[in-house]
Amino acid sequence: MRGSRLIARIEGAKIASGDYVVNLDSDMHFSENFKGFEEKVIALGKITVGKGIVHKLMSVDREITHKKWAENLSVSKGGIIPRMYDRQLLLKAYEMIPESLRDKLNAFEDSVIYYNVMKLYKGKVQFIPNAVYHVEADSSWQFMRK
Template structure:
């Protein structure tokens, strides 16, 4: 059983080397789909052993093109600021969620550590395709390609946010089997400043406007509600929710 890792990039020179080198320890190939970076992303990715293709288009298009070129039985949709841990093993199902370990420093790191720690503790509830806070990143390749075909063309061309949620939703229509969860399977680097983080969520909000009037609109609004939490856990998540939610709302509604 072969595994392909697909990583979209845009000016990701700070983290892409680690992402590629770690992925090649656990997979059969790494495909970096670059949106014509102006830094050393491509150079570093190729040096570490990735296959690099460059295309113009959305983040979703990058994921689709990577999967089309992949040769593995499975495709892992990794981000350029993520890398594998030794716990990435033992996958058995066609859809696999990878538990994330937050690494980094500063305020954003602390905020996201709290968010992920609580969410992953309640992983069974949070795998809910419409409301949960955990999105699978590893799929049977043929199943994934069929799901990609069902996403409307205008969204494929333009969607740069929430694409992972849309992918999971479309896969769930086709797949009625078990979703496997592997705890602490990948590390996720959170080194943004608070301003950079909130600016990113503002951009997510602006991009999410593309989902208005589609069947995905409800998912985009409800995902991340973190079901199954105690009142104490909900209180702990108030700050992360506000720091993401306020700039997102500004981008979405203004």
């Protein structure tokens, strides 16, 4: 099946059998801190892995963003986007995304997902610090290509 990253996430959520769905990129993996789920929407704090200037810049950005995580979960102004959702809530949010937009989203799809989830969900967003490792590109050129 061909399509966008959003379509892949939607199809994956449809066939998943668990209570939660986690949307990770290929350069991310779970840390030992990935535990303790209490809410239906969960933001996963990242541990930046890599070397070079991109790693340093992303590490500083995440340190600042995660320090004030509660302020950075805003759908419109925040710097942290949840990647873990209650599966049923996520499926309902996916239905709200227009078909015409689904095959076009290969960037910022996580923001669109979060926006639509929060139209439905009125509970708290949980933040789990250092829940995933995010492997950054070693050079600026590799980062831009990624």
